[in-house]
Amino acid sequence: MSDKKFTPRVFSGIKPSGGLQLGNYLGAIKRFVQMQDEMETVYCVVDLHAITVWQDPKELANGTREVAAGYLAAGLDPTKSILFNQSQVAAHAELGWIFNCVARMGWMNRMTQFKDKAGANAEKVSLGLYAYPSLMAADILLYHATHVPVGEDQKQHVELTRDIAAKFNHDFKTDFFPMTEPIIDGPATRVMNLRDGTKKMSKSGESDMERVNMTDDADTIVKKFKKAKTDPEPLPDTLEGLKDRPEARNLVDIYAALNDSTPDAVIGEYAGAGWGRFKPALADLAVSKLAPIADEMARLMDDPTEIDKVLKNGADRARAIADPVLAQTYDIVGFLRS
Numbered sequence: 527m528s529d530k531k532f533t534p535r536v537f538s539g540i541k542p543s544g545g546l547q548l549g550n551y552l553g554a555i556k557r558f559v560q561m562q563d564e565m566e567t568v569y570c571v572v573d574l575h576a577i578t579v580w581q582d583p584k585e586l587a588n589g590t591r592e593v594a595a596g597y598l599a600a601g602l603d604p605t606k607s608i609l610f611n612q613s614q615v616a617a618h619a620e621l622g623w624i625f626n627c628v629a630r631m632g633w634m635n636r637m638t639q640f641k642d643k644a645g646a647n648a649e650k651v652s653l654g655l656y657a658y659p660s661l662m663a664a665d666i667l668l669y670h671a672t673h674v675p676v677g678e679d680q681k682q683h684v685e686l687t688r689d690i691a692a693k694f695n696h697d698f699k700t701d702f703f704p705m706t707e708p709i710i711d712g713p714a715t716r717v718m719n720l721r722d723g724t725k726k727m728s729k730s731g732e733s734d735m736e737r738v739n740m741t742d743d744a745d746t747i748v749k750k751f752k753k754a755k756t757d758p759e760p761l762p763d764t765l766e767g768l769k770d771r772p773e774a775r776n777l778v779d780i781y782a783a784l785n786d787s788t789p790d791a792v793i794g795e796y797a798g799a800g801w802g803r804f805k806p807a808l809a810d811l812a813v814s815k816l817a818p819i820a821d822e823m824a825r826l827m828d829d830p831t832e833i834d835k836v837l838k839n840g841a842d843r844a845r846a847i848a849d850p851v852l853a854q855t856y857d858i859v860g861f862l863r864s
């Protein structure tokens with residue numbers, strides 16, 4: 527393995543495949559914002575990934591703006607981070623094709639997210655959904671990103687990115703692409719569905735009651751936590767006592783993540799508390815953290831000129847990094863550039 531040093535750089539993205547939910551915020555956006563003070567950061571609204579499942583063309587552009595508004599409202603500073611939407615930088619699709627020719631079918635067949643999303647319908651889903659992880663590898667490696675903050679559900683895709691980089695480097699006898707590290711930390715790397723603690727919270731989950739949306743108003747947030755599935759037991763006095771209680775554990779983790787605390791500290795404070803005490807406290811905390819973000823998102827969405835300007839400027843800055851990387855990749859592969 528090469529000991530070539532790469533400039534520390536973060537890349538991560540979010541699909542505009544529906545309204546942002548609490549898992550996207552706690553598992554991704556909140557972390558993204560913290561990282562902009564630690565190293566160079568490139569963040570993307572991955573609209574090419576969104577169309578791997580059907581998106582209404584009348585809603586996609588606004589959905590893209592809404593994800594951008596979520597990033598900005600949560601504190602992303604576009605003068606520090608690069609923020610853009612993926613389809614404005616053609617190099618993503620171009621490098622994605624090259625990686626389709628590097629990745630092996632056997633690797634793709636092992637991707638659990640594809641199996642979850644395709645379910646029993648694998649013959650009918652798009653080829654894009656199957657190839658999604660190699661496009662994600664292109665997103666990351668186009669910026670020679672060394673670190674990718676993601677939720678637990680994306681860990682396998684970042685591992686595949688490393689496999690693709692390693693095979694490319696090996697096949698073409700180069701050390702051009704870095705071995706990117708996933709960053710999966712904090713109490714909310716896997717926020718679970720409020721109605722079923724064994725399933726992750728998702729934008730596209732069937733019922734709105736199973737997730738908290740970043741644009742939900744205070745009454746809706748309170749209602750969703752009130753109706754969240756739990757068990758009849760009060761909170762235990764150690765974290766160990768939450769083993770085999772997935773719904774209870776999820777609410778404790780959400781509280782900890784919203785409060786920049788730890789599940790242990792939450793249990794320390796609420797040991798013995800029943801749901802009649804804990805749920806309203808959680809709902810109040812969620813409203814106090816999410817309402818200012820929702821208000822700012824609404825302000826930004828009211829006149830999208832500001833968002834569009836940020837995305838255009840971000841795309842220009844992204845291309846300045848991505849295009850030379852793609853050009854060098856073409857040279858390594860042996861494409862004729864006349």
Ligand code: AQP
Pocket residue numbers: 539540541542543544547549550551552553554675676677678679680714715716717718726727728729730731
């Ligand atoms: N429930 C979650 N807990 C923690 N992190 C999560 N993320 C998503 N859900 C959770 C993280 O959010 C980032 C962006 O995800 P994405 O929108 O690109 O894709 P996803 O993981 O497929 O998100 P959804 O909400 O489940 O979308 P749909 O329903 O459209 O497929 C990633 O870092 C992800 O880990």
